[in-house]
Amino acid sequence: MVSPPPPLGAMEQKFLQDLTEAEKYFIGLMYHREDKKWRWINNSVFNGNVTNQNQNFNCVTIGLTKTLDAASCDISYRRICEKNAR
Template sequence: MEFFPQRGQKDLLIQSLHVTDRETETRLVKFLPGLRMICINMIVINRPVSHYLMTQFQDSHSETLISYSVFLISLVCPREWDLHEGRCFFLSTSELSWNKSREFCEAEGSSLAIVNTPAKLEFLQDRTGAEKYFIGLLYQHAEEGWYWIDNSMFNGNVVNQRLHFNCVTIGLTKTYDAASCDVNYRWICEKRAT
């Protein structure tokens, strides 16, 4: 299957990348075989093609482009995991306690998700639907505060705080919700893409 026939789609690609100077356009056309590999990989990892291509074509050589496309091939997640910003996320369909959820994630070479950026929260909230999911946030009594499982401090707001609600879920609402660690919920694992 040919991704870029000689005319037509080549022009569409160049136009979609907003290429305005002749030198960059010439380099794009010259390295179309490498671009095919990059575009295939962009589809696999759900990254915008234009960001990578424009970065690579400003001052690159064919060796750089080829080695970069090899790098992109390796940036993938296991089956049934979602890729976001170089991290893989697994959203369970069954329910376990917080400790059993953590054990599951560790057995998969991951941890419960550390949802410490608005972009990551939005990405996961878009996938949770009407379910609640445990994440890697716990109330530490000795420190009297909320901490991620990597021991970094949580700087946000946890709602629904009650006695013995020492774990946190996301989903269903757009907030971090305190929950009992012993009640079964779905969970989200996170690990670096390989």
Template sequence: MAFINWHITLSVIIVVTIKVTGTTFFLLYLPQIFPPVLERSLNSTSTEKSITAPSLSPTTFEGNFKYSTTENSRTGCPIRWDFQDGKCYFFSTNEENWNKSQSWCLKEGATLAVINNSDEQRFLKYRARSEVYFIGLQYNLSQRRWRWVDGSEDIEITMSISPPEFDCATIGVSDEVEPSSCEISHRWICEKIAT
């Protein structure tokens, strides 16, 4: 009669059960933890609003990544855009330099985010968490002043360095808006009026 070591057999069964359960939960919740960036597409770089039945999903493209989208009818913002105080904000997951970031926003009918008050700055900082995002603020060296992409010069924000060492601005990591090189790749925040 063969001798069976029940301790080893029981340990193997427990380990296999835990691995199968963990893998199942990982695969089940992967799209919620990481937005669906698994499908690649080179066809478009525009955000499409839903014009079909709710069961069908048009797509949004960010760079080469395709996302499922529908319009959020309560806010007038496309999916993956956050609504706050009558505006829609898009927080990218890709990284580009400042000029490419602004170009992407313009293709979406938006601009890089313009901070109009301390509440908006707190919202963007809270939403950015520990990531660094470009916003629509650049330093004009010849005029020696900061200027928003909408042409305004009113800056009612907290900045960390003045005069700046760099010519673009980011939000994230710290509580203040920080200067950054326009050529470094960062994530970006687009802003447009909700429809």
């Protein structure tokens, strides 16, 4: 059983903001219309803020604006993933 990731904390978001700079990265967060929730790729619920939510976009990127932005899933973005430290 995969445990859900912890909420995206302020330190993690700052790290991602500094890392991504001018590029947009898909972060594995998608909108599920059936229950009207943002969910990570492991299906755990995200309770943070996503901008551009009313634009009918179902994926989330981080990058240019330094915020979590709803974006089209039809555009090929770079990807960024979290993994355990060695």
